[in-house]
Amino acid sequence: MTLWYEDPIKLIANWLFGLMLGWGMPVDTANFVLTLLGAAFLGVVPLLFCIFLIWYERKLLGRIQDRFGPNRVGPWGIFQPFADMLKIFIKEFITPQGADVVPYNLAPILSVASVLLIWAVVPFSMTMMGVNLNVGLSFIIGCGGLGLLAIILAGYGSNNKYALLGGMRAVAQLISYEVPMVMSLLVPVMLSGSLGVNDIVQKQTVPYIILAPVAALIFFITSVAESGRAPFDLVEAESEIVAGFNTEYSGLKFGFFFVAEFLHAFTISLLFSTLFLGGWRGPFTDQVPLLGFVYLVVKTFIVYFLVILFRGSLPRFRIDQMMDLNWKLLTPLSLVTLLITALLANPLSGMPLLQAVALFLVNLAALVVLMSWAERKMPRKRKIVAKTRPLATPNQQDQLSA
Amino acid sequence: MSGLQIAFLLIGAITLFAAVITVSSRKIMHAALWLILALGAVAAVFATLEAGFFAAIQIAIYVGAIAILIIFAVMLTRRAMEDSGPQLNSTWPAALVISAGVLTGLVILLSSWGGFETRSMALPPTGENIAALGTALVDMNGYVVPFEVASLLLIAALVGAIFVASEPKGK
Amino acid sequence: MIPLSWYLIFAACLFCVGLYGVMARKNAIAILMGVELMLNAVNVNLLAFWRYLWFTKVDGQVFVAIVLVAAAAEAVVGLALIISAYRRRNTVAAEEMDMLKG
């Protein structure tokens, strides 16, 4: 007998299964219908949740920038995204001349799907998850590949120079940051000995942020870059390339690119707390497994808050700086972290405490050494192209009249 | 006919259709996009073979990397190959005949082979053993030499490609 | 379950489509696409044999990994050569790349 606080989803599923068998449905069909229902549920929930996320992020960004954020529609402006959604739903679709129709229309769909797919393998509690895939992490990397494809399709399909340029730039950014991300993901895989996401959570008696702080840092930075938001939002640098790959989109198609972006930001927080903060692990999860879900939500929102803070407080990179950061700092750092973990983790695996302390310290040492080396090797070169001149000097007459 | 068989036929039909368009499309960019569909569908074929690791890697490598490399190459060489001229060699009927001949030969050869109708045995419930694959890759009596050589091969390819593809200095 | 023959015939078809692409296309990049299709057909075969005949061993999977590496190296070098030839000769048609003919 499953109790409600163990796994409510399973309880409902069992009840539905009994109901369907009672209608005289064969077992296979009932199973398939259940799979279908479960998948539909898991697909709809993030999309609806995204409405809340948009409000939350706008409100928080407003507070960071000393504004109110949305505050007109409903208490604390909570119905603002619904109003926006209604508006964007009934806007006209404008398809530009000479657009390649199939790639053009497929792109927003694929960009949402590539983010949604990640939710299939994330464990929400000990037993609540879409599917416990034994190769979950490589699956997640594959989903990133689909996201790239969506951007290429959008850039190519809309027959616009700026869209194409923005798309190519976005792809160059995303593929570059995928290298250190994959390398930093190798560290949890090494420590847990599995590619399955739930297995990784189950092996995390000590959260991996302690065993692999540098890998966690790299994963955080690179996955923010993968989601394409500030400070890595060169994809949509308005001042340089009109609006990036989504220049020619309108109405809901445009909206879905943003749904994908907001959802991606939340999904990376979810992944970070799953892979490095212990996921659903916490006290008393053995007795009350549903508590694991609460822990995961709390951890995820803490990380999500950081992601928004990141966005609100840092200025945008220039594209060459961004590439330098990736290839000349993050990639060597991730490789070095991989080497250190490979050298230390296995010989010390008999002594968990010593292993944790040693890995933590050595990781930090590597970070400090590499950072100071980078600081020395790569001084912030500034090319002076013109004499600086004061921009808004109040001239004499203004001062006099004032 | 079971559900799995129907799924396989569907996936196989999609793959072959996409592959045929890849080799016959006049627009090289469309050929590249159809190639991506074909490669993605091959990943689904891998999934029906319960080779989940390679299904995921197929998407990550082929769709996420090789296809993008091809698309970039198409864009870089855009001016040379307008989509208006003939895209096929003058000898394409001969190519068609040869490929059809190879296909017939392969099918005849395969159907005369004894193990043609083998049914698969069930995998253990944990799925394919990735750890065993990893162990074999670095085992002295296993595949350690190909493992290291593969890495050297890739680095050699990297070195060569950077040398060949970077802009000439004088420009 | 799916009989092994389906996979083998599927792979043979894919291989021959790729072969046709390699022989018939003019554009060197399209030829490389054909090669990728052929390599994928090989991988399907390797994995099918692994799954149906030797799934207790890992050799089939190792071969697939090595084929993937070879395919990537081939794509990297091949496309770089095409781009280089394009810079010098302003063409990507394979039959016009005859610099070595003398």
Next chain:
Amino acid sequence: MLNDWLYVGVFFVIAMLLPGVAIAIAGLLSPKKPDPAKSSTYECGIETVGPSWVQFKAQYYIFTLIFLVFDVETVLLFPWAVAYNQLPFFAILEGIVFVLILLGGLVYAWRKRALEWI
């Protein structure tokens, strides 16, 4: 195992269908007043000059190339990392040599100034 992938397939179809259906519904609801000026290519108000297929610089290609090499190496590194806990020290050293070769490739690209954006 196969059931897991069935689920992934079903989920993929649903994840494509949900936004697709939403866009289709929005397409039915939305007004349709086509206009040549509206559907012309957007370029900050000026007329588009030339084809939208602009030439790209080779640097995009070089970065993709380096990325591809690193990405493919992970095919071999992932199984090694999964097996890591069961490996003897010597086998771990082989993996380390592998990573070092990778690092050598990165250093080469750096020295060749292939990592510079401009």
